[in-house]
Amino acid sequence: MKQVVRVAAGQGFWGDDLDAPRRQVEGGPIDYLMLDYLAEVTMSILQKQKERDPSLGYARDFLGAIESILPAIVEKGVKVVANAGGVNPHSCAAAVKALAEKCGAGGKLRIGVVTGDDLLDRLDALIASGHSLANMDTAEPLSTVRDKVLSANAYIGSVPIVEALVKGANVVITGRSTDTALTMAPLRHEFGWGANSWDQLAAGIVAGHIIECGAQCSGGNCLYDWRSIPDLANVGYPLVEARPDGTFVVTKNPHTGGRVSVPTVTEQLVYEMGDPHSYITPDVIADFTTIKLAADGEDRVRVSGIKGRPPTDKLKVSIAYEAGFKAIGTLVYAWPDALEKATLAGKVLRERLDRLGLRFDRVLTEFVGANATHGRLAGDQSNAAEVQLRFGVRGSDRSAVERFTREIAPLVLNGPPSVTGFAGGRPKVEEIVAYWPALIDKSVVKTSVEIVQ
Amino acid sequence: MKVRLVDIAHARSGDKGDTANVGLIALRPQWYELLAQQVTRERVAEHFRGMIEGGVERYELPNLNALNFLLHGALDGGGTLSLKTDAQGKVYSTALLRMTLDVPDAEAKRLGLPAAA
Numbered sequence: 001m002k003q004v005v006r007v008a009a010g011q012g013f014w015g016d017d018l019d020a021p022r023r024q025v026e027g028g029p030i031d032y033l034m035l036d037y038l039a040e041v042t043m044s045i046l047q048k049q050k051e052r053d054p055s056l057g058y059a060r061d062f063l064g065a066i067e068s069i070l071p072a073i074v075e076k077g078v079k080v081v082a083n084a085g086g087v088n089p090h091s092c093a094a095a096v097k098a099l100a101e102k103c104g105a106g107g108k109l110r111i112g113v114v115t116g117d118d119l120l121d122r123l124d125a126l127i128a129s130g131h132s133l134a135n136m137d138t139a140e141p142l143s144t145v146r147d148k149v150l151s152a153n154a155y156i157g158s159v160p161i162v163e164a165l166v167k168g169a170n171v172v173i174t175g176r177s178t179d180t181a182l183t184m185a186p187l188r189h190e191f192g193w194g195a196n197s198w199d200q201l202a203a204g205i206v207a208g209h210i211i212e213c214g215a216q217c218s219g220g221n222c223l224y225d226w227r228s229i230p231d232l233a234n235v236g237y238p239l240v241e242a243r244p245d246g247t248f249v250v251t252k253n254p255h256t257g258g259r260v261s262v263p264t265v266t267e268q269l270v271y272e273m274g275d276p277h278s279y280i281t282p283d284v285i286a287d288f289t290t291i292k293l294a295a296d297g298e299d300r301v302r303v304s305g306i307k308g309r310p311p312t313d314k315l316k317v318s319i320a321y322e323a324g325f326k327a328i329g330t331l332v333y334a335w336p337d338a339l340e341k342a343t344l345a346g347k348v349l350r351e352r353l354d355r356l357g358l359r360f361d362r363v364l365t366e367f368v369g370a371n372a373t374h375g376r377l378a379g380d381q382s383n384a385a386e387v388q389l390r391f392g393v394r395g396s397d398r399s400a401v402e403r404f405t406r407e408i409a410p411l412v413l414n415g416p417p418s419v420t421g422f423a424g425g426r427p428k429v430e431e432i433v434a435y436w437p438a439l440i441d442k443s444v445v446k447t448s449v450e451i452v453q
Numbered sequence: 454m455k456v457r458l459v460d461i462a463h464a465r466s467g468d469k470g471d472t473a474n475v476g477l478i479a480l481r482p483q484w485y486e487l488l489a490q491q492v493t494r495e496r497v498a499e500h501f502r503g504m505i506e507g508g509v510e511r512y513e514l515p516n517l518n519a520l521n522f523l524l525h526g527a528l529d530g531g532g533t534l535s536l537k538t539d540a541q542g543k544v545y546s547t548a549l550l551r552m553t554l555d556v557p558d559a560e561a562k563r564l565g566l567p568a569a570a
Contacts, residue, residue, distance in 0.1 A: 042534060059489070071550045136470075223465065224463040263478070266478050266517050266518075267465040267478065268465070269473070269476075270465055270476020270514075270519055271465050272467035273476055274469060276512050277512070289515075290516065291515055291516055291517065292516060293517065305516075315536050323533075328536060361535060362529070362530070364537065366537065369540060372537075372545070373538055373544045374548045375504045375548070376503065376504070376547055377504075377551045379498070419507050433559075434532060435470070435532050435533070441515070448530050
């Protein structure tokens with residue numbers, strides 16, 4: 001058994017730095033590259049792409065990533081674990097296979113394809129058999145939006161990824177796997193952690209949480225001493241050096257920018273945190289109040305002490321549904337009295353929308369540069385150099401939202417003075433795809449693993 | 454003595470649905486106890502009064518010298534429904550750091566706290 005396994009993060013979301021995967025495999029020795037592509041509503045975007053073309057529905061950026069790291073996979077034996085499969089892991093695998101053949105590496109890849117997370121075709125049967133899939137935030141049953149559902153996927157854990165690795169896969173493609181399982185599964189596989197090795201499994205989850213947002217733990221978006229963080233243009237993405245006992249070091253490749261320190265890692269640990277005693281995953285519940293961090297040399301943080309306990313008998317389900325339309329328009333007002341002018345413009349606009357008889361579920365006026373993000377805490381902003389009026393509407397009637405978008409530009413000539421910043425044209429009407437979190441019994445979700453060569 | 458939170462702590466925030474979380478981290482380990490005593494759930498709820506629709510929860514992480522706050526109803530519906538600039542609660546972190554604490558002079562001196570300018 002290896003005594004140290006190195007798992008590197010090469011992608012924190014779909015749209016992250018395209019060159020990061022290559023930099024990770026070329027910048028130093030690593031055993032696994034973990035690529036996380038799926039945010040909460042990404043599955044619905046992929047579902048729409050699949051409806052237009054049945055061969056799509058996966059994160060196509062993954063192909064570019066694979067092309068850039070093929071030599072490392074083939075020559076250095078780096079293995080890749082990615083949730084790039086989206087709602088079509090098999091097509092993703094076929095595209096990777098075709099790409100490898102085109103690049104002369106046909107036969108060098110063993111692609112493990114994990115499926116079983118996709119519940120879309122089973123929804124009606126599940127509801128009929130008593131699974132309400134109630135919204136975890138509002139407790140409403142899914143039946144209230146059933147006809148608007150675009151995608152439904154259970155978050156699956158480490159077990160099928162480990163199975164793919166056991167079967168010799170060097171590229172594992174999943175659908176809606178949890179972000180953290182992409183890191184934990186390789187460690188579980190290499191170190192032979194059992195299903196009841198709660199502390200080690202929890203440690204793998206914490207390692208995953210730390211690196212799943214890419215550079216956000218290695219100097220990116222770091223408030224602590226931010227001016228001193230070097231060379232963000234060449235920021236090093238993180239990696240963990242893990243040991244069989246569940247301890248690990250967070251670090252990054254040499255000759256890269258950014259920083260790995262106790263403060264940078266702590267900021268990432270608290271990111272999107274709920275109850276720190278119970279970080280619930282399909283495999284284990286990790287207790288974040290047991291994590292110990294210690295500096296371990298330059299750009300190295302040692303993590304230890306992590307405790308875990310058995311998981312629940314539920315899986316979280318990510319459901320996306322159509323939830324109406326929105327549009328946001330902006331105009332910029334300049335000194336003097338920029339905030340006062342922008343405020344009047346907002347009032348005028350509201351009155352015009354009322355007179356037109358347009359009804360919305362929500363209208364929001366914000367003043368960027370004055371108080372859009374910090375509200376009244378921002379204090380007196382009456383002397384601001386400029387203030388951006390940001391006016392948003394949301395509703396189920398597309399035509400009302402469309403009509404709103406035509407009411408911004410006229411304000412330039414028929415509203416308050418010192419106005420500019422309208423060159424972008426009319427606001428766009430956006431279709432809203434909203435997120436519906438639910439729980440389902442683990443027993444109804446059956447994953448399977450297929451090896452494509 | 455008045456002490457600004459921004460001078461003694463750092464923070465990161467994120468979202469989960471319509472709830473924003475703010476992780477508040479002491480800049481020095483010896484300042485954590487002060488945060489735990491003074492930056493209470495009630496104090497934070499008052500700080501964000503009128504800005505969030507739901508309640509506030511607080512969790513302690515002495516192992517990280519950190520407190521975690523959940524601000525419910527903070528994101529105008531959250532995710533893609535929200536019309537807010539900060540739809541994902543990314544900068545509630547620094548909004549919390551606008552808080553000012555009153556610390557007895559002797560304790561402030563003992564802890565080496567920087568005074569508010």
